[in-house]
Amino acid sequence: AILAELDKEKRKLLMQNQSSTNHPGASIALARSPLNKDFRDHAEQQHIAAQQKAALQHAHAHSSGYFITQDSAFGNLILPVLPRLEAE
Template structure:
């Protein structure tokens, strides 16, 4: 015996029930306390540009640091400088010999 597939009337009732349930859930979510919290706005063009510039500077710092380590026996760190230097030379702290 083969099972008869449900007719179009059954599919319509199921669809209406699903839509009613979705509408009920939507109303419940809209009434919850978190529904009034605005979503975070998209970042402005200036923020995106600043972020890209920071990534570019970070890439330049990394390249300068790698170059300095390869071509020098000194120690260097990356740090923001008032004079535009990407890396700064540092002297290591040595413990005194007693």
């Protein structure tokens, strides 16, 4: 979903760029702009944060366990917290 939004925004900006080429000096190289990359990174982080929040709420509502949000090497949005039991 986020990729579709970014692609739509990119097309929109490229169309604006093409229409501005009729005016000398008004065109902007959007593909190489660091601001464009920062925008994409920020949008992706917001999307991931929203997914994490939704996954966390769902897990808490449907499970008696406890979960936290944390980056995972395997792409998990949330991780279960397991208590350590003392060996008897």
